[in-house]
Amino acid sequence: MAGRARYDSIEHGEPGVAHEGFVRSLDRWVGPWARLWLRPSLEGTEHLPERGPYMIVANHSGGGGAEVLCLVLLWWRTFGLSRPLAGFAHPLAFWLPIMAPFVRRLGIVPSTYRGAGAALERGVPLVVFPGGDHEAFRPVWQAGRVDFGGRKGFLRIAKQHGVRVVPLAISGSHVTVPIVWRSELMSWLLVWPRLAGVKRVPVTLLGLLVCGAAAFYGNVLAGPWLGAALGWLSWTLVPSPWIAWVPSRIRMRLLPPIEVGDDLDAAYARVTGELQRAIR
Numbered sequence: 001m002a003g004r005a006r007y008d009s010i011e012h013g014e015p016g017v018a019h020e021g022f023v024r025s026l027d028r029w030v031g032p033w034a035r036l037w038l039r040p041s042l043e044g045t046e047h048l049p050e051r052g053p054y055m056i057v058a059n060h061s062g063g064g065g066a067e068v069l070c071l072v073l074l075w076w077r078t079f080g081l082s083r084p085l086a087g088f089a090h091p092l093a094f095w096l097p098i099m100a101p102f103v104r105r106l107g108i109v110p111s112t113y114r115g116a117g118a119a120l121e122r123g124v125p126l127v128v129f130p131g132g133d134h135e136a137f138r139p140v141w142q143a144g145r146v147d148f149g150g151r152k153g154f155l156r157i158a159k160q161h162g163v164r165v166v167p168l169a170i171s172g173s174h175v176t177v178p179i180v181w182r183s184e185l186m187s188w189l190l191v192w193p194r195l196a197g198v199k200r201v202p203v204t205l206l207g208l209l210v211c212g213a214a215a216f217y218g219n220v221l222a223g224p225w226l227g228a229a230l231g232w233l234s235w236t237l238v239p240s241p242w243i244a245w246v247p248s249r250i251r252m253r254l255l256p257p258i259e260v261g262d263d264l265d266a267a268y269a270r271v272t273g274e275l276q277r278a279i280r
Helices: 002-007 020-029 031-037 065-079 100-105 113-120 132-136 153-161 184-189 205-222 224-237 264-279
Strands: 041-043 055-058 086-089 126-128 165-171 179-183 201-204 251-254
Touching (some): 020 031, 020 065, 031 065, 041 065, 055 153, 055 264, 065 251, 086 113, 153 264, 165 264, 179 205, 201 205
Parallel strands (some): 041 251
């Protein structure tokens, strides 16, 4: 997170203040599909502090798209606008035309120290996924593993602002986007992921199927050159890491708050340990 200081100039909306019309539309048009396909549930809201800011820390799975959508809808249905909550998103999301309107209308802030301060200093709780792309893009057979990759920036933020950490255990979302492999090499070969600050590129089962089908039909129609071109285009243009095409049941469970002291290693072990036990 320290390496993201160059993103401090990114403009964002009021932290935690969601556009009511946008969330209502999301719930109206996408909510029915999410409730049928993903069957999300949220438990443990009694563990949320009644006063002051706090930090919800969650494990990250399946590319993140399905679980973030479910969290937005569940939070809205549970609290409406009475309890603001600021999301923490990769700075790239504020530059992408398809993502920027979404993150700004939900009161999300860039995942930088300055972005975190913008929320917590206003008394707005923050939800973070410390594992980032490292955890969200892990192979599907590691679905039951909590893996923050040793990242402790969230604990430094919590300590700096004197807020408690509320673990949020999420299960069921990783199978919605079966990931076969995650590669740091591909992020270098494709160039644009590294330029955007994305260190890992996932190889998804859906991506392989779409790419293979496009290459096959291109080869049948006009030979290997068209097949290779269509395969490459499908791999580049189809956002397979964020398409939840496998139905599942996404369970979210808030756990009791944890105080962050001077020993960040001990706090890290406790947070990840509590999450690991909760999703088993």
